[in-house]
Amino acid sequence: LEPTESAGVISWIAEKFKCAAMFVYEQIRPDDAFGQVMMKNLESRGCALKGLKSHVSTLAQIERFESRGWTKCECLDMNDIYYKCLDKEIVTKAEKLEIFDEFEEWHLMQAHYCVVLATNVTRGSCVLEDLRLHPSS
Numbered sequence: 001l002e003p004t005e006s007a008g009v010i011s012w013i014a015e016k017f018k019c020a021a022m023f024v025y026e027q028i029r030p031d032d033a034f035g036q037v038m039m040k041n042l043e044s045r046g047c048a049l050k051g052l053k054s055h056v057s058t059l060a061q062i063e064r065f066e067s068r069g070w071t072k073c074e075c076l077d078m079n080d081i082y083y084k085c086l087d088k089e090i091v092t093k094a095e096k097l098e099i100f101d102e103f104e105e106w107h108l109m110q111a112h113y114c115v116v117l118a119t120n121v122t123r124g125s126c127v128l129e130d131l132r133l134h135p136s137s
Contacts, residue, residue, distance in 0.1 A: 002050050010064065010070075011068040011069060014070050019120065019126035019128055020120045025114075028052075028057055028058065028112060028114050029056060029057065030049070030052045034109070035112055038112055058075040058077055061116045064116075066118075070119065071122075072118070072119045072121065073116065074116070074134075078110035080134075
């Protein structure tokens with residue numbers, strides 16, 4: 001979608017549903033070397049990331065939702081998910097798999113993807129009130 005179209009959808013859902021959650025997986029950080037390669041790669045496959053330049057960071061993603069009526073928004077890049085949200089035992093097992101020659105490549109890639117959790121809740125009126133990406137957030 002074009003940025004104005006996705007903004008319209010985000011606003012419409014916030015307006016129409018007073019107890020709602022959106023969970024979104026997005027690309028971020030298009031301006032460094034890895035981000036430029038990522039964008040060219042996807043564009044060459046016919047998957048242009050039309051909104052990426054409008055929401056380049058986790059903070060920009062939060063602003064994207066809060067400015068359109070969502071009462072709470074969290075955004076973590078995938079490195080944060082890996083280190084803050086996964087059980088330490090799972091992380092230890094994953095790091096023994098040697099998927100990549102070096103974990104630096106893995107972390108570089110994960111820094112360019114994020115998850116967004118936006119909730120629209122009127123205090124005390126919605127089961128989503130305590131929904132969080134990470135228990136300590």
